[in-house]
Amino acid sequence: MPNNCYISFFLSIQLLLSLQPKSYAQSTNQSNDDHQILLGLMKHWGRNSPALSRWSSTSAPHCNWGGVTCTNGAVTRISLSNQSFIKPIPASLCLLKNLTSLDLSYNNFSTSFPIALYNCSNLNYLDLSNNFFVGNLPDDINSLSAQLEHLNLSTNCFTGRIPPSIGWFLRLKSLLLDNNRFDGSYPAEGFGNLSSLQILTLANNLFDPVPVPWEFGKLRNLTYLWLSDMNITGEIPESLSNLTKLEVLDLSENWMQGTIPMWIWQLKKLKYLYLFDNNFTGEIADNITALDLVEIDLSSNKLTGTIPGDFGKLTNLTLLFLYQNQLCGSIPPSIGLLPNLYDIRLFNNMLSGALPSELGKHSPLANFEVGNNNLSGELPEGLCSNRKLYDIVVFNNSFSGKLPESLDGCYLLNNLMMFNNHFTGEFPKSLWSVVTNQLSVVMIQNNNFSGTFPTQLPWNFTQLDISNNRFSGPVPSLAGRMKIFRAANNMLSGEIPWDLTGISQVTDLDLSGNQITGPIPMTIGVLKGLNALNISGNQISGNIPAAFGFMSVLTILDLSSNALSGKIPKDFDKLRLSFLNLSMNQLSGEIPTSLQNETYDLRFNPGLCVSSNSSDHNFQICRARSDFSNVLSRRLITIFSVLASVMFLSSVAGFLILRRQKYRHDHQTWELTPFHALHFTEHGILSGLCEQNRIGSGRSGKVYCVHVMDEAGAGSMVAVKKIWNLQNLDGNLEKDFLAEVKILGEIRHTNVVKLLCCISSSEAKLLVYEYMENSSLDRWLHQREGIRVPAPLDWTTRLQIAIDSARGLCYMHHGCSPAIVHRDVKSANILLDSEFRAKVADFGLAQILLKAGELESVSAMCGTFGYMPPEYGYQRRVNEKIDVYGFGVVLLELTTGKVANGGGAEYCLAQWAWRQYQENGLSVDLLDEEIKDPAYNEDMLAVFTLALICTGGQPSMRPSMKNVLHALLRFDHR
Incomplete structure (x- = not known):
């Protein structure tokens, strides 16, 4: 279960923290033999x-060493999880004659099953989970200690069948074999002999499609049975009714069928029941006595009938998932009285009637989804009484009336999907609040809502659809992550805001059917990602901006039924439109060639015309001049052409000579080294290196944002880092630089910024990268003088950024040969794309160039104060652990919101964090005030703790980036 994983991880975190320097008590009882064996393991x-x-022969007694537990001086337990071990388990380990417990989970072992452990004759606990062990389990696996009570081999790469001899461990209480690649059948008779077994997990394997063995019913002491996603067929066997001690039963994601037997609801100790994603049919029993049930998931089956009223007796119930079935009738009122209900999902059924009137008043309701039913009436008044609700999904029903007042303070609400109902009244203004709002998706189209917008909508909106309502007032300014904004068929008025930079990421914009006036802003061209634009049916006037011609991904454009005038810009020839409607305006002039297409609608524009050679006869021919004028014009043109030709030919030779000299000069000066297929030349890059395109600068040079065009006229943005060279750069350093650039240019990873090419000259080096729309993480985390922070990033976004960045660094450290060390990991070098996905950038390429003229050490050259580990002061050689330290500081920034070096030499975030932890322990007071959330505080504190481990003083004690990534992934609950 997720909570168990979290607890296990948190305990391992605490173990790692305990390994930081401290004083050790001297032990009076030691075993010299065990001491030497442990030194051999080291x-x-x-x-x-x-x-x-x-561990050291001269340090504290071995019984005080990390991961070692002794009884009367003899080693009885070894716990060395998360140590990045690669070498096989040595036979010498079993020379520890008193060893009863061995935990080597979460390492990197990749051998076959370690039969060397057969000699550990006293083992009763063995955990080898979360490694990379391969091959079949040996047929004689029963040669392990007969005392074995706990065997965990889960999350490895074991294949083949499970040997029958697994059933010979008569004392076994827990057997975990889930998440491997076992195939074939499993030894039902062997499992049936494990009468002492309490925990059995076989989930997520590739077994042959067979029913649940009836022999499992002999395991009467089972409390935990996890059999999901292992190709089980048939019905739930009656023999499982003998498992009266079951607390967890998971048969989900299989091919089972038949009805859910009555006896399941009589298991009085059952807490977690997961039968989702099968083919169960029939009704749910209505005589339920399993009062301890905490979570029920019967979703994605073919269940019929009504929801039993007895569900209201399950006072411990926190989660009820019945979605994607064929349930009918009303939702029992008693469900609204459940005191612990946290998550209820009943969507995609045939439920009818009103919702329970007390729903939300008596429980910490957080997620509520009943979309795609036949429900009616009003939403319960207390739906968000406890202020925990973050998800309301009620679309495609027949709800009516005003929204409950409790939503007015529902500040955790993230997802609101109410479309296709009959709601009325003013939409709560608090839900538009820029300061407190957490909303990301609002889909309330096709209702009768009214109200107005604030001047600016919240920064964190990604999708807003209010179409077919009665909203009024001016069109709001949009900001942040907005991808979709649809407000068709309302009563919005005023002009379209000129400042559109806040929605530069929008892909779909629909303001049709309103009362909007004024011109189309010339700034419309900043919407580079716009795919569909509909502003038809308004009172918009003025000319069509030529900027439309540079919106290369625009495919749907509807400007019809307005008062637009003037010519259609010739730049429209650059567009690749699948739909175009310019009808019912006042446009005039010749229609661009690419638009003379019968599939486009340009009707009811009396002033439009086509050239005489056009095959389109729906428009008038553009008016021709008189014959006399034409003859005169042709003669004058002939005369002036001759004169112009003479003048042109007299100068063209000199011009070509100068141009040829310049061309030669340029090609001798600049050399382009591509690493990807390019649609631009060095001249296109060089022409964009002007001051107005500069977006940043540093010690080694400047960074520019350059717009480049391909042969088809499509435009895109690239980032160009111009690194100043030094006059005394010698040939060896030049080769070193180009060699390192080539290595980075060959990297292909989604979380490393793509280096497109290098352009070299004797004066500078240009590194051309893919453009990252949302700049650096540093910009979104910290207020800088004169620079406004766009908006605080929520925790889920911060966690995703951390995971993305860790993936990039993990690839550089573990996926490249030789490994690449970044040398300057910091939030300013983590860039964000339009989706706020992170990529690691700026791999210290300026270092080699600086060597030529600066007498600085590697540490001084490549590090940034606040991110540099302590060893920079005394070690000249660097390894991957300096990146781990820098990444740990980034994690501290993400969790605390504090800057890494805000106080100059007197302040270091890593030292501050360690001091706070040592003096006060873990506390929510450490977390960023702007994103504190009870739902995530535990995860944030765990990541804060991980950051402490990464910033430990000893490089050898810091985890690898692979382990850091593995730890972060545990908190990704999406």
């Missing part, structure tokens, strides 16, 4: 792991 596995780095 020599075999190396001292680079967090625990083994502190």
Whole structure:
């Protein structure tokens, strides 16, 4: 279960923290033999792991070493999870004669099953989970200790069948084999012998399609049975009714069928029931006595009938998932009285009637989804009484009336989908609040809502659809992550805002059928990602801006039924439109050639015409001049052409000579080295290196945003970093620089900024990268003088940025040969694209160029204060652990909101964090005030703790980026 994973991870985090420097009590009882064996393990596995780095023959007694537990001086337990071990498990480990417990989970072992452990004769606990063990389990696996009570081999790469001898461990209480690649059948008879078994997990394997073995019913002591996603067929066997101690039953994501047997609802200790994604039919029993049930998920089946009223007796119930079935009738009122209900999902059924009137008043309701039913009436008044609600999905029903007043303070609300109902009244103004709002998606189209917008909508909106309502007032300014804004058929008035930079990421904009006046803003061209624009049916006047011609991804354009005048810009020839409607305006002049297409609608514009050679006869021919004028014009043109030709030929030779000299000069000066297929030349880049395109600068040079065009006229943006060279750069340094650029140019990873090419000259180096629309993470986290922070990033976005960045660094460290060390990991070097997905950038390429003229050490050259680890002061050689330190500081920035070096040399965020932890422990007071959220505080504190580990003083005790990534992924609950 997710909570167990979190607890396990948090305990491992605390173990790692305990390994930081501290004083050790001297032990009076030691075993010299065990001591030497442990030193042998340290020599075999190396001292680079967090625990083994502190093992030493001269340090504290081995019973006080990290990961070692003793009884009367003898080693009885070894717990070395998350140590990045690669070398096989040595046979010498079993020389620890008193060893009863061994935990080597979350390492990088990739051998076959370690039969060396057969000699550990006293083992009763063995955990080898979350490694990369391969091959079949040995047929004689029963040669492991007969004392074994716990065997965990989950999340590895074991294949083949499970040997029958697995059933010979008569004392076994927990057997975890889930998340491997086992196939074939499983030994039903062997499992049936494990009468002491309490926990059995076989989920997520590739077994042959067979029913649940009846022999499982012999395991009467089972409390936890996880059999999801393993190709089970048939019905739930009656023999499982013997498992009266079951607390968790998970048969989800299989091919089972038949009805859900009555006896399941009589298991009085059952807490978690997961039967989703099967083919169960029939009705749900209405005589339920399993009063301990906490979570029920019967979704994505073929269940019929009504929701039992007895569900209202399950006072411990927190989660009820019955979606995607064929349930009918009303939702029992008793469900509204459940005191612990947190998440209810009943969408995609045939439910009818009103919602329970008490729903939300008595429980911490957070997620409510009943879309695609036949429900009616008003939403319960107390739906958000406890201020926990973050998701309301009620679309495609027949709800009516005003929204409940409790929504007016529902500040955690993130997703609001109410479209296709009959709601009325003014939409709560608090939900448009820029300061408190968490809303991301609002889809309320096809209702009768009224009201007005604030001047600016919240920054975190990604999708807003209010079409076919009665909203009025001016069109609001949009900001932040907006992708879709549809407001068709309302009563909006005024002009379209000229400042459109806040919605530069929008892809779909629909303001049709309103009362909007004024011109189309000339700034419309900043909407580079716009795919569809509809502003038809308004009172918009003026000319059509030529900027439309540069919107390369625009495919749908509807400007019809307005008062637009003037000519259609010739730049429209650059567009690749699948739909165009310019009808019912006052446009005039010749229609651009590409628009003379019968599939486009340009009717009812009396002033439009086509050339005489056009095959389109729906428009008048553009008026021709008189014959006399034409003859005179032709003669004058002939005369002036001759004169012009003479003048032109007299100068063209000189011009060509000068141009040829300049061309040669340019090609001798600039050399382009491509790493990807390019649609631009060095001249297109050089022409954009002007001051108005500069977006940043640093010690080594400046950064520009340059607009480049391909041969078809399509435009795009690239980022150009101009690194100043030094006059005494020698040939060796030049080769080193180009060699390193080539390595980075060959990198292909979604979380590393793509280096498109390098352009070199004797004066500078130009590095051309893909353009990242949302700039750097630093810009979104910290207020800078004269620069406004766009808006605070919520925790889910911050976590995704951390995971993306960790993936990029993990690839550089573990996926490249040789490994690439970034040398300057910081929030300013983590860039964000239009979706706020992160990519690592700026891999210290200026370093080699600086070597030529600066007498600085590597640490001084490449680091940034606040992100530099302590060893920079005394070590000249660097390794991947300096990146881990810098990334740890970034994690501290993400969780605390504080800057890494805000106080100059007197302030270091990593030192501050360690001091706070040592003095006060973990506290929500450490977290960023702007994003504190009870739903995420535990996760944020765990990531804060991970950051402390990454910024530990000893490089060898910091985890690898692979382990850091693995830890972060545990908090990704999407």
